[in-house]
Amino acid sequence: MSITNIFPLRSVAQAASDRPLDEPPGSAATGKARLLIVDDVRENREILRRRFERHGYHATEASGGLEAIDLIERETFDLVLLDMMMPDIGGLEVLARIRSKFSPGILPVIMVTAKSQSEDVVEALNHGANDYITKPVDFSIALARVVTQIDRKRAEEKIQQMNDELSRTNEALEGRVADRTKDLVQANLQLRSEMEQREKSQANIVHLAHHDALTGLGNRLLFHKELNDAVAHRQRHGGDLAVLFIDLDGFKSINDTLGHGTGDSVLKHLATRMRNVLREGDKIGRLGGDEFAIIQFGNEHQAAALATRLIELTRVPFSVDNQRLVIGASIGIVVAQGDYQDSVQLLRAADLAMYRAKAAGRGRFQFFESEFDRQVQERRELEVSLRAVVDEDGLEIHYQPLINVLTGRISGFEALSRWEDPQRGFVPPSTFIPLAEEIGLIGIIGQRILERACAEAATWPGEITVAVNLSPAQFLTGHLISAVKGALAASGLPPSRLELEITESIFLQGSDANLAVLSELGRLGVKISMDDFGTGYSSLSYLRSFAFDKIKIDKSFIQDISTSESSIAIVRAVCGLARSFGASTTAEGVETDSQLDQIRAEGCTEVQGYFFSKPLPASEIPALLARLLPAPE
Ligand code: C2E
Ligand code: CA
Numbered sequence: 199m200s201i202t203n204i205f206p207l208r209s210v211a212q213a214a215s216d217r218p219l220d221e222p223p224g225s226a227a228t229g230k231a232r233l234l235i236v237d238d239v240r241e242n243r244e245i246l247r248r249r250f251e252r253h254g255y256h257a258t259e260a261s262g263g264l265e266a267i268d269l270i271e272r273e274t275f276d277l278v279l280l281d282m283m284m285p286d287i288g289g290l291e292v293l294a295r296i297r298s299k300f301s302p303g304i305l306p307v308i309m310v311t312a313k314s315q316s317e318d319v320v321e322a323l324n325h326g327a328n329d330y331i332t333k334p335v336d337f338s339i340a341l342a343r344v345v346t347q348i349d350r351k352r353a354e355e356k357i358q359q360m361n362d363e364l365s366r367t368n369e370a371l372e373g374r375v376a377d378r379t380k381d382l383v384q385a386n387l388q389l390r391s392e393m394e395q396r397e398k399s400q401a402n403i404v405h406l407a408h409h410d411a412l413t414g415l416g417n418r419l420l421f422h423k424e425l426n427d428a429v430a431h432r433q434r435h436g437g438d439l440a441v442l443f444i445d446l447d448g449f450k451s452i453n454d455t456l457g458h459g460t461g462d463s464v465l466k467h468l469a470t471r472m473r474n475v476l477r478e479g480d481k482i483g484r485l486g487g488d489e490f491a492i493i494q495f496g497n498e499h500q501a502a503a504l505a506t507r508l509i510e511l512t513r514v515p516f517s518v519d520n521q522r523l524v525i526g527a528s529i530g531i532v533v534a535q536g537d538y539q540d541s542v543q544l545l546r547a548a549d550l551a552m553y554r555a556k557a558a559g560r561g562r563f564q565f566f567e568s569e570f571d572r573q574v575q576e577r578r579e580l581e582v583s584l585r586a587v588v589d590e591d592g593l594e595i596h597y598q599p600l601i602n603v604l605t606g607r608i609s610g611f612e613a614l615s616r617w618e619d620p621q622r623g624f625v626p627p628s629t630f631i632p633l634a635e636e637i638g639l640i641g642i643i644g645q646r647i648l649e650r651a652c653a654e655a656a657t658w659p660g661e662i663t664v665a666v667n668l669s670p671a672q673f674l675t676g677h678l679i680s681a682v683k684g685a686l687a688a689s690g691l692p693p694s695r696l697e698l699e700i701t702e703s704i705f706l707q708g709s710d711a712n713l714a715v716l717s718e719l720g721r722l723g724v725k726i727s728m729d730d731f732g733t734g735y736s737s738l739s740y741l742r743s744f745a746f747d748k749i750k751i752d753k754s755f756i757q758d759i760s761t762s763e764s765s766i767a768i769v770r771a772v773c774g775l776a777r778s779f780g781a782s783t784t785a786e787g788v789e790t791d792s793q794l795d796q797i798r799a800e801g802c803t804e805v806q807g808y809f810f811s812k813p814l815p816a817s818e819i820p821a822l823l824a825r826l827l828p829a830p831e
């Protein structure tokens with residue numbers, strides 16, 4: 199049995215005992231190592247004490263086991279030399295008591311035994327004795343063993359000290375780690391909250407990108423996505439799918455007259471109303487301005503029912519800032535089927551149908567018909583042809599004479615645009631003029647007609663005038679005045695021989711600016727006629743807002759003048775009014791001599807119509823003039 203098994207820290211112990219043997223190990227407290235020598239034989243212990251003291255140890259004697267235990271309880275020792283055989287209590291018993299309090303590292307015990315007691319030695323070592331020496335004691339052996347044990351103890355103490363220090367450092371380190379961990383946890387929490395924040399604002403951005411801020415409805419982007427999804431779902435699972443395209447009637451005037459704030463409130467309220475009548479699963483989006491669209495999982499009947507409800511609920515007046523506001527809705531509907539299945543086509547078809555609902559008088563719904571597509575296609579082709587004919591300056595002008603009722607002479611001609619298309623044949627101006635207005639060609643068309651009509655008229659005799667129709671869109675180009683001046687200057691036609699025909703519609707939009715242009719034209723010395731009077735809005739106030747030179751009574755009144763009392767009344771009233779303003783009157787569309795008789799009776803000053811002549815090419819005018827101008831008497 200080896201004692202090294204009891205002390206695992208052998209290398210430290212060895213390191214501590216690298217000191218020469220006769221040099222005593224110092225005690226941490228006194229500098230001297232303190233020994234307790236326990237032996238019942240006084241002589242034995244005295245010899246040992248003296249010899250150890252001589253070697254620089256501090257030694258205390260105990261005469262028996264009990265005294266030794268007592269001393270150990272009261273004082274501090276570095277090592278005990280313990281006799282095995284004692285009369286009061288035996289060495290093993292004392293050892294047991296010591297070990298119940300001190301470990302072999304703290305208080306080493308070296309047993310002193312007789313040679314014959316080898317079994318006891320084994321037991322002592324098993325119970326925590328650090329070493330043993332045999333009697334009679336060989337002091338040099340005893341000293342060597344004591345030195346070893348005390349060195350071991352010192353080393354142990356040092357290790358303990360280092361361990362303590364280590365664990366203190368550890369604690370400090372752990373504290374720092376804990377702090378750091380706390381910091382990390384904190385940073386982690388912050389990071390997480392930042393990430394959540396970012397996710398939230400990300401979601402917010404996505405929401406904003408897909409929603410209309412005013413009404414909270416989905417926007418065009420989201421609607422397209424939802425429609426795509428709905429279409430894909432239908433392709434997989436079948437089922438009904440309708441798209442309703444809603445455009446408000448009269449919303450623009452609320453925006454224009456009461457301001458955008460009021461307009462916005464109306465849109466917001468309306469969005470809520472509409473949302474409330476939708477069934478679960480149906481989708482609504484605001485496509486922009488006053489346009490909304492709905493995806494309905496329903497058939498034709500259900501779509502019609504929904505459209506009816508939507509139109510009704512739009513009509514219910516809105517109260518905004520104590521005002522009662524009334525608007526309406528026009529709705530186009532398409533039901534997915536046949537060629538109309540993908541989202542782009544569906545939305546386009548619903549949009550087209552909506553335009554038809556508007557054109558048919560607003561406040562109604564219209565189902566899409568494939569015919570609409572054909573018409574759109576035709577219109578597109580017409581547009582291409584119109585651009586081409588304008589490019590090559592291929593529009594013609596025909597002239598229709600205006601006859602002075604009193605003299606029976608031709609007083610002038612009205613210039614009317616003519617388009618003879620190689621494929622289509624004659625395209626009436628009532629078709630291509632509105633198209634030209636829409637696609638921005640009216641400016642150039644109008645200018646060419648002015649130039650050509652003035653140039654042609656300059657070749658006609660004496661006082662004969664030329665009348666040119668102006669589109670309201672020409673007033674908006676900003677070039678109208680310079681176009682008129684240019685045409686007059688280039689042709690040399692006196693301004694008094696040019697008449698410009700305008701319609702009531704120029705008083706509807708941008709009327710102040712239009713009126714200013716009209717006055718400017720009047721100042722050039724050209725004549726201004728009010729065309730088609732009696733149609734459209736027919737407000738007499740228009741006649742007061744500008745000093746017209748002529749009022750042209752619309753042909754619809756002339757055509758039923760022989761049958762309709764109210765038409766006679768209107769013709770009579772307009773002639774009387776014009777007379778009072780000092781303006782002349784022209785009856786348009788005179789086709790029969792009885793119409794002529796009646797018009798003459800009402801005091802109309804001028805007539806125009808097939809009864810005298812259809813519009814003619816310029817080349818036929820000289821012959822006509824010769825025929826209708828009576829030879830001088
Ligand atoms: P508008 O200014 O009222 O022109 C008179 C229209 O009545 C002409 O139709 C003419 O051909 C037609 N008309 C003349 N006499 C009779 C008649 O006895 N019976 C019937 N039923 N109709 C008669 P048109 O040439 O088809 O022109 C239609 C409209 O197109 C014109 O109506 C005018 O508003 C517009 N327009 C024609 N040329 C031009 C143009 O160069 N510029 C602009 N801005 N508009 C034009
Ligand atoms: Ca006219």
Ligand code: CA
Binds near residue numbers: 729730750752753786
């Ligand atoms: Ca007319």
